[in-house]
Amino acid sequence: MQIFLIGLSGVGKTTLGKKLSEILDIDFFDMDEMIEKQNNMRIKDIFKNYGESRFRDLESELLFSLKDKEGIIATGGGVILNQKNRNFLKEKKSYFIYKDVAEIINNLETSHRPLLKDKNSLLNLWEERKDIYNEFEEINISGLNIQESTAKILNKIYIKEDVVIDKKIQNTVLKNKLDKDFFNKKIIISDDKFHNIFFSKYCGKNIFKIKDPEENKKMETVMDIIDFLIENDVDRSNTVEIYGGGATTDIAAFACSIYKRGIRYSLNPTTLLSQVDASIGGKNGVNYKKYKNIIENINIPEKTYINTNYIMSLDNDEYINGLIEIIKIFILTEQNIDLFLDKKEKIEKRKLNFMTDLIVKSIEKKLNFVSKDKTDKNIRMALNYGHTLGHAFESITNNKHGFSVAWGIKKENLISKKMGFLSEHDFNTINDLLKLYIDNEILNVELEKDELLKFLKKDKKNDSGKIKMPLLKKIGEFDFVEISPEEVVDLL
Ligand SMILES: NC(=O)c1ccc[n+]([C@@H]2O[C@H](COP(=O)([O-])OP(=O)(O)OC[C@H]3O[C@@H](n4cnc5c(N)ncnc54)[C@H](O)[C@@H]3O)[C@@H](O)[C@H]2O)c1
Numbered sequence: 508m509q510i511f512l513i514g515l516s517g518v519g520k521t522t523l524g525k526k527l528s529e530i531l532d533i534d535f536f537d538m539d540e541m542i543e544k545q546n547n548m549r550i551k552d553i554f555k556n557y558g559e560s561r562f563r564d565l566e567s568e569l570l571f572s573l574k575d576k577e578g579i580i581a582t583g584g585g586v587i588l589n590q591k592n593r594n595f596l597k598e599k600k601s602y603f604i605y606k607d608v609a610e611i612i613n614n615l616e617t618s619h620r621p622l623l624k625d626k627n628s629l630l631n632l633w634e635e636r637k638d639i640y641n642e643f644e645e646i647n648i649s650g651l652n653i654q655e656s657t658a659k660i661l662n663k664i665y666i667k668e669d670v671v672i673d674k675k676i677q678n679t680v681l682k683n684k685l686d687k688d689f690f691n692k693k694i695i696i697s698d699d700k701f702h703n704i705f706f707s708k709y710c711g712k713n714i715f716k717i718k719d720p721e722e723n724k725k726m727e728t729v730m731d732i733i734d735f736l737i738e739n740d741v742d743r744s745n746t747v748e749i750y751g752g753g754a755t756t757d758i759a760a761f762a763c764s765i766y767k768r769g770i771r772y773s774l775n776p777t778t779l780l781s782q783v784d785a786s787i788g789g790k791n792g793v794n795y796k797k798y799k800n801i802i803e804n805i806n807i808p809e810k811t812y813i814n815t816n817y818i819m820s821l822d823n824d825e826y827i828n829g830l831i832e833i834i835k836i837f838i839l840t841e842q843n844i845d846l847f848l849d850k851k852e853k854i855e856k857r858k859l860n861f862m863t864d865l866i867v868k869s870i871e872k873k874l875n876f877v878s879k880d881k882t883d884k885n886i887r888m889a890l891n892y893g894h895t896l897g898h899a900f901e902s903i904t905n906n907k908h909g910f911s912v913a914w915g916i917k918k919e920n921l922i923s924k925k926m927g928f929l930s931e932h933d934f935n936t937i938n939d940l941l942k943l944y945i946d947n948e949i950l951n952v953e954l955e956k957d958e959l960l961k962f963l964k965k966d967k968k969n970d971s972g973k974i975k976m977p978l979l980k981k982i983g984e985f986d987f988v989e990i991s992p993e994e995v996v997d998l999l
Contacts, residue, residue: 508533510664511580511596513587513643514604515633517615519656520581523604523648526657527579530819530859531665534578538569538586545569550583567592574599584632587639596643602663603643604656608633610649647707655704658820662705665816665859672813672870676878677787679870681863682812694741696732696759698751701777704820713739720754724794726802732762736770746771746809752778752825753785757800760791764806773810777817779829780909783836783869786811788877788887798965799898805882813870815863827944828909830854833869834944835893835912838937840872842983847940889977889985893919896995899962903954913945914952922998923978926988933982956996963992 508531512520521537528535539550542565546553553562566583570592573580586592612629646663648656662685670681685705697706699716715735717723741747749759749772756774763772776786792803818826837844847854853861873890880887897915901908920937923929941950963974973989980986 508664509577509580509599511582511599511601512604512660513582513596513601514584514606514640515608515611515629515636516584517611517629518604518606519648519653520604522653523657523660524579524581526653527661527664529856530657530661531579532858532860534576536573536576536578536580538566538573538581539583541569542566542583563589570595585636587636587643593639593642600664601643602660603640603645604660605640605645605647605649607649650707651704654822655820658816658818659705661819661859662814662816670867672867673874676874677789677807677811678809679787679811679813679874681815681867683814683816683863685814694736694739694745694747696735696747696749696751696755696762698755698777701751701755701817701820705817715759717751717755717758720751720758724754724758726793726795728758729762729765729793732759733766736762736766741766741770743767743770746773748773748775749808750775750777751781752776753781756781756786757791758793760806760808761793761802761804764791764804769806771809773812774808775812775814777814778821779818779826779866780832781829782813782815782818782866783829784832784873787870787873788883789881790883797902799902813866815859815866818862818866819857819859824907824910826857828907830944831909831913831916833865834940835916836869836872836890838916838979838982839889839892839977839985840983842981844936844940844982848943851943888975888987892916892977892979892985895919895963895974895976896959899959900952900954902962903958904952906949910945910949913941914950917941917950918999919976920979922976922990922995923980925998926978928978928980928986930981933979936982937979956999959999960992960996963995 512524514520524535524537542553543549546565550562553565563585566586567589570582570586587596608630612627615629646660648659651659666684672679672681693713695714697714697716698720699718702714702716715732717728747759747763747770749756751759756776760772760774763770774786776782789805789807790803791806792800795801818829834847837847850861876887876890879885893912893916895915896918897912900906900914901911904911917938920929920934924931924934973991974995975987976990977985978988
């Protein structure tokens with residue numbers, strides 16, 4: 508793969524190029540830095556000593572010498588001034604990274620940029636060069652942070668052939684691409700933040716956006732979606748495309764499942780948690796009062812598209828949130844979980860190939876449970892591992908789901924150890940693993956037993972006074988125990 512990033516000084520080509528090369532595990536070349544190294548001189552000194560035209564010659568020479576180099580190449584801001592350079596770049600995969608000029612000026616460091624005497628000179632450069640830049644395919648990153656910009660560029664440059672993950676249980680496809688005129692054709696329900704990052708240009712009557720989806724995970728939003736479906740004359744011949752994290756897919760899939768006795772919908776999960784968990788298995792629903800997911804339904808979507816490019820724009824907490832669900836399903840099903848210790852760097856850097864593999868494996872593992880128990884009355888309930896206490900912790904402390912589940916895993920393992928199932932060794936191995944990704948400040952929280960008891964008594968898995976709790980016997984092996992809420996808190 509060879510990608511040239513072009514655009515004004517200060518747009519972030521170097522930072523973004525480095526991040527992209529890290530995610531894609533390919534080389535990165537910064538042309539300005541290479542010229543400085545080759546000439547043993549800062550660019551501003553080359554300008555001062557030899558003039559701009561000498562610098563432009565050096566720049567062209569370097570550009571042509573890179574013609575067969577694989578990797579991400581950040582060009583200098585003025586590389587496009589020369590017609591020959593432009594012709595060369597047009598034959599290659601080159602993208603114009605655009606950011607609102609006022610926004611660049613706000614964040615600009617001018618000291619090492621010879622053509623920028625002061626910040627406003629960037630405006631002049633923009634006026635002089637904008638028509639030339641516009642000859643190239645644009646990626647607009649205005650208003651986006653580094654993480655979001657990286658993901659948006661990645662989604663343009665990293666396009667793969669579809670790979671079928673599953674056909675039998677839930678039609679699920681790995682799809683790292685988006686067809687271009689998609690938004691003109693379909694009825695879409697989308698997470699607002701996701702939409703603004705990846706598709707800011709597309710807006711229209713056919714799109715229903717959900718802001719702050721967890722806060723809006725309620726019947727009122729479901730009714731608003733039903734109004735939107737009526738207004739758009741949606742019927743059972745249409746397929747609604749749903750984009751978003753677990754909260755959005757839960758709300759929208761629920762609305763689609765009850766509208767006209769159920770219409771077709773596809774899920775495009777956009778958070779790590781929704782890719783490996785919420786979008787898999789057909790569960791959907793909304794919260795009511797303080798009870799999470801108490802209005803619930805199971806309905807397998809028509810299709811599920813997993814685009815792993817999307818996870819690159821998540822902030823760190825959202826990323827870890829999803830990672831914990833991956834760790835959970837591996838603890839339940841694999842005897843060796845060392846990969847989370849050994850490959851921590853790859854995981855933290857979100858290496859695309861590595862993470863895609865992990866995501867696909869997690870989906871396959873979850874679907875394996877779903878295939879044996881579609882209605883979640885039996886073995887699939889093992890996926891609640893860490894969740895009985897995790898949900899109570901989430902409600903009481905308002906911590907994020909994944910962080911709460913990590914706490915729940917630690918505490919439920921303690922119960923398992925005290926009941927004589929889990930060995931000290933496995934107990935410690937899992938705690939060491941959790942500590943790598945979750946702060947001790949969260950993992951070591953102790954809750955009031957009375958408060959915990961109140962929540963456990965309302966647990967959905969609580970039948971005739973006992974909770975059916977999946978407990979770990981050893982890493983990779985679990986069993987269910989019937990245990991009363993009182994016994995649970997006594998064992999903590
Ligand atoms: N149906 C199920 O089987 C199931 C399973 C697990 C969890 N859930 C539900 O899933 C929800 C949690 O899912 P979640 O963690 O995805 O929450 P979420 O949907 O609230 O998304 C988290 C945040 O990420 C933002 N976001 C979405 N995509 C993004 C992207 N690509 N880049 C940057 N930001 C993005 C959202 O705007 C939101 O602020 C809970 O409501 C939970 O009950 C359902």
